[in-house]
Amino acid sequence: MDEKIDASNKVQTIQMFINLVLFSRSFSESNLFPRKGFQNQVQVKNPNLETMEEDILYHLSLSTKTHNLPEMFGDIKFVCVGGSANRMKAFAQFIHKELELSGNPEEITDICEGTDRYCMYKVGPVLSISHGMGVPSISIMLHELIKLLHHAQCQDVVLFRLGTSGGVGLAPGTVVVTEKAVDYSFQPQFEQVVLGKVITRSTELDEEVASELLQCSSELQNIPTVIGNTMCTHDFYEGQGRLDGALCSFSHEDKLEYLRKAYDAGVRNIEMESTVFAAMCRVCAAVVCVTLLNRFEGDQIKSPHDVLVEYQQRPQILVSHFIKKIFLFYQQFVVLFSYN
Numbered sequence: 222m223d224e225k226i227d228a229s230n231k232v233q234t235i236q237m238f239i240n241l242v243l244f245s246r247s248f249s250e251s252n253l254f255p256r257k258g259f260q261n262q263v264q265v266k267n268p269n270l271e272t273m274e275e276d277i278l279y280h281l282s283l284s285t286k287t288h289n290l291p292e293m294f295g296d297i298k299f300v301c302v303g304g305s306a307n308r309m310k311a312f313a314q315f316i317h318k319e320l321e322l323s324g325n326p327e328e329i330t331d332i333c334e335g336t337d338r339y340c341m342y343k344v345g346p347v348l349s350i351s352h353g354m355g356v357p358s359i360s361i362m363l364h365e366l367i368k369l370l371h372h373a374q375c376q377d378v379v380l381f382r383l384g385t386s387g388g389v390g391l392a393p394g395t396v397v398v399t400e401k402a403v404d405y406s407f408q409p410q411f412e413q414v415v416l417g418k419v420i421t422r423s424t425e426l427d428e429e430v431a432s433e434l435l436q437c438s439s440e441l442q443n444i445p446t447v448i449g450n451t452m453c454t455h456d457f458y459e460g461q462g463r464l465d466g467a468l469c470s471f472s473h474e475d476k477l478e479y480l481r482k483a484y485d486a487g488v489r490n491i492e493m494e495s496t497v498f499a500a501m502c503r504v505c506a507a508v509v510c511v512t513l514l515n516r517f518e519g520d521q522i523k524s525p526h527d528v529l530v531e532y533q534q535r536p537q538i539l540v541s542h543f544i545k546k547i548f549l550f551y552q553q554f555v556v557l558f559s560y561n
C-alpha cells in the first residue's frame with residue numbers, strides 16, 4: 222500500500238515537473254523575457270536606464286532611491302490591469318479571498334496613494350493596477366510598470382488586462398479572450414509617433430495563456446467565453462462607429478458596414494487599450510474583456526447598474542481561476558520538492 226502511494230507521488234511529481242517546464246516555455250518567447258532557461262527576468266529595452274542613478278516612476282509615486290523595489294515587488298507573478306480604480310481594488314480584494322491569503326482584504330492599501338493618477342494593490346503574488354481610459358493613459362502606466370517589474374527583478378510574470386468592451390455580434394455579457402489585438406484597419410499592429418515618424422509594433426499575445434483561459438471558462442458556470450480579435454480604437458464614440466456622440470460624420474448604414482467588415486475580419490469586441498498593451502507586454506500577456514452590449518443592436522449602454530457590475534466581474538472570476546490554478550500548482554511544487 223505504502224509503495225503504491227510512493228509510486229503515485231513520484232508520478233505526480235514528474236507530471237508537475239513536466240507541466241511546470243511546459244508552462245515556463247510559454248513565457249520564454251516574450252518581449253519582456255529573453256530565453257534564460259527557467260528563470261525569465263522582466264527586461265526593459267532601453268540602455269539609457271543603465272546609466273541613471275535613480276529612476277523616478279513619477280505617475281506611480283515610486284522611485285528606485287526611495288523604495289526598495291525588489292523587497293516590495295520581487296515576488297510578483299501576475300499583474301492585472303483595468304481601466305477603473307474601483308474595479309482594480311475590488312479585484313485585489315477578490316483575489317485575496319480566492320488565494321486564501323492571510324490578513325484582512327478590506328485593509329489593503331493603495332501603494333500609489335501619493336498620486337491620484339493610478340491605483341495599485343499588491344496581494345501575495347498578484348499586482349492589481351488601474352490604467353484609466355485610452356492608449357496614452359495605459360501607455361504611461363505600462364512604461365512605469367514594466368520598469369518597476371524590471372527594477373524589482375521579477376521573474377516569470379504574466380500580465381492580464383481585465384476590461385469592458387462593446388461586442389460585435391455577441392450577446393451582452395460574453396467574455397472575449399483576445400486572439401489578436403487589431404487596429405482600426407483590423408491589422409495586428411500598434412502605431413506610435415516617435416520623433417515625428419510613425420513606428421509600428423506587433424501586437425502578438427500569448428496563445429497558450431488564451432487557450433488555457435478558454436479551458437478555465439469551461440470549468441466555471443455563467444462565464445460565456447469566446448476567443449476572438451479585439452479592435453482597439455482611440456475614441457469611444459465616432460472612433461467606435463457610434464451614432465450617439467456629440468459629433469457624427471457618418472450614417473447608420475456606414476456604421477453597420479464597418480461593423481460587418483470588422484466581424485468578417487474576426488473582430489468580436491471593441492475597446493481602447495488592447496493594442497498598446499499587447500505591443501508593450503507581448504507574448505506574456507492576455508486581454509480578457511466582457512462585452513456590455515451588442516454593437517449591431519445599438520450604441521447606448523442600457524443594462525441596469527447591477528447587471529453591468531456582474532458583467533464586469535466575469536473577467537475577474539475567469540482570470541482569478543487561472544491564477545489560482547497556477548498559484549496552487551507552484552505551492553504544491555514547492556512542497557513536493559522540499560519533501561523529495
Ligand SMILES: O=P(O)(O)O[C@H]1O[C@H](CO)[C@@H](O)[C@H]1O
Pocket residue numbers: 303304305353354355383384385386457492493494
Ligand atoms: O473597462 P475598461 O478597462 O475601462 O476599458 C474600456 O472602457 C473604457 C470606455 O468606457 C475604455 O477604457 C475601454 O477600453
Ligand SMILES: O=c1cc[nH]c(=O)[nH]1
Pocket residue numbers: 385386387388457461491492493513
Ligand atoms: O462599447 C464599448 C463598451 C465599453 N468600452 C468600450 O470601449 N466600448
